[in-house]
Structure formats: structure tokens, C-alpha cells
Amino acid sequence: MADLPEAAGRLAAVPLALLARASGGRPMHPRGVVLTARLHRTGLPRPSGVxxxxxxxxxxxLVRLSRGAGLPPRWPDLLGFALRAPGERPVxxxxxxxxxGxxxxxxxxLRRDPATTYGSMMGYRGPAGPVLLAAHPHGPGVFGLAATVGSGPEQPFARVVLGERPPQAPPLHFDAVLHPPPGLVADGPMARFRRPAYTAARAALGEPLDAVRPPVR
Incomplete structure (x- = not known):
């Protein structure tokens, strides 16, 4: 039987690749601001094995706050909270x-104020089962990161303190499927939908497609 999420992702990959070329790499969330930030990981109260x-x-x-459709700020939009932890293998x-809830x-x-709750539409899988991540506003310029492991409650594990806009923001093309936190693997229908779409966007920009992980099931 055909994998419907992956098939849908392949269909969506064609227009997303065209949009990536036209928008310089951002088929979605075209409007946003990149900020330096400090990630303070305190650890989960109940260990997850990750x-x-x-x-x-x-x-x-680096954190990018963005608007999904690029609508004017006075209108509600699907807001984005993207975090990049640099390194040999970025997260x-x-x-x-x-x-x-x-x-x-x-x-x-859809929301207007970026000081809101953000959730992972795409799930992960770790040693203890499914993992969902979320960010919650904890005051001006501060977000708390939390994880839900398996059927357990949501638990805080980190705090993100936003800084300033860098003088020259580096080009950031986020890929949550290719660059999950170490110990986690992108999992579920949304991961299978996103994989071909991300691959198409990278190909449209001429980025290398090596190190792509096996399809997530």
C-alpha cells in the first residue's frame, strides 16, 4: 500500500521547489527575523535516554521568528519558532x-503575537518512545523548551534567552528531518511528508543532498 504522507510530500515538493527558487530558499515563512540566543539546557526531570x-x-x-504566509503583522498568521544549534552536526x-492544551x-x-506557545507538528522517536517538543513564553525575550516523552506529562528541559539581531545574519535553511537533536529521529506522517519537500528545496538551491537519513517509518 502506498505511503500517503510521503506521496503527498512528493506532490508538494514540486511547487515548493519552484517557490524556493523564486524566494531565495524560503517557500514558507518568508518574513522573519534572526536573533542570537543562548540555550540553557537544564535536563528533563525524568530522563528520556536522550x-x-x-x-x-x-x-x-540562532533563533528565527517568522510568519508562515508572510501576512502583514496586524493579521493573524501561522508563526514559526526555528532554532539552530551550530556544530559539525547542527540541530x-x-x-x-x-x-x-x-x-x-x-x-x-494562527496568532499575531510572537510571545505565544509553539509546538512541534512533527514528532520524534527516541529510546523511550515518541517525543514532542514545545516552546512557551517565559517573559520578554525568554522561552522555555519542554518535551513530552511517550504518554508522560510535558516536562521542561531548557530555556532560550533571545539576544540581538546579528550584524550580518547568516543564510539559514532549517531542516528538522535531517538535523534532529542527537538521539532522536524524525518520526511519523509529518516527517514522511516533509522529507521529499525539504529535499526538493535543497536541490532547488543547489545544496548537497548527502547525509540524508533513511526514510523514517
Whole structure:
């Protein structure tokens, strides 16, 4: 039987590649601002078996706050919270404005104010089962990161303190499927939908397609 999410992703890859060429690499979330930030990982209270979630650490990161459709600020839009932890193997988190409840945090919600809750529409899988990530506003310029592991409750594991706009923002093309946190693998229908779309966008920009992981099932 055909994999419907992956097939849909292949269909969407064609217009997304065209948009990527036309927009210089951003078929979605064309309007945004890149900020320096500090990621303070305190670790999950209940270990998940994923060191990046469980162990404390501090990283200099970049955060891009964006509007999904690029609508004027006075209009609601699907807002984006993207985080890049640089390194030999970077970590990319892509979160979208979502509901705040237990059953609505995976549902996209249009909002105006970027100081809102962001959830991962795409899930991950780790040693302890499915993992969902979220970011919650914790005051001006501060977001808390939380993870839901398996059927357990949401638990905080990090804090992101936003900084200033860098003098020259580097070009950032986030790929949450190719660059998950170490110890996690992009999983589920949304991952299978996104994989061909991301591949098409990278190909449209002439970026290397090596190191692409096997299809997620």
C-alpha cells in the first residue's frame, strides 16, 4: 500500500521547489527575523535516554521568528519558532504556533503575537518512545523548551534567552528531518511528508543532498 504522507510530500515538493527558487530558499515563512540566543539546557526531570534532553549544557544558538504566509503583522498568521544549534552536526528545531492544551498542542493556530506557545507538528522517536517538543513564553525575550516523552506529562528541559539581531545574519535553511537533536529521529506522517519537500528545496538551491537519513517509518 502506498505511503500517503510521503506521496503527498512528493506532490508538494514540486511547487515548493519552484517557490524556493523564486524566494531565495524560503517557500514558507518568508518574513522573519534572526536573533542570537543562548540555550540553557537544564535536563528533563525524568530522563528520556536522550542526552541532549537529559543533560545540562549551554550553547550559543540562532533563533528565527517568522510568519508562515508572510501576512502583514496586524493579521493573524501561522508563526514559526526555528532554532539552530551550530556544530559539525547542527540541530534544527522547527516549531509552529499551536494550541496550549494537552490535545491541541499539535494543532496549528494562527496568532499575531510572537510571545505565544509553539509546538512541534512533527514528532520524534527516541529510546523511550515518541517525543514532542514545545516552546512557551517565559517573559520578554525568554522561552522555555519542554518535551513530552511517550504518554508522560510535558516536562521542561531548557530555556532560550533571545539576544540581538546579528550584524550580518547568516543564510539559514532549517531542516528538522535531517538535523534532529542527537538521539532522536524524525518520526511519523509529518516527517514522511516533509522529507521529499525539504529535499526538493535543497536541490532547488543547489545544496548537497548527502547525509540524508533513511526514510523514517
Amino acid at each position: 542526552a541532549w534532553l537529559d543533560e545540562p549544557g549551554t550553547d550559543d544558538v 534544527d528545531l522547527l516549531l509552529s504556533s499551536s494550541g496550549r 494537552r490535545w491541541t498542542r499539535r494543532l496549528p493556530v
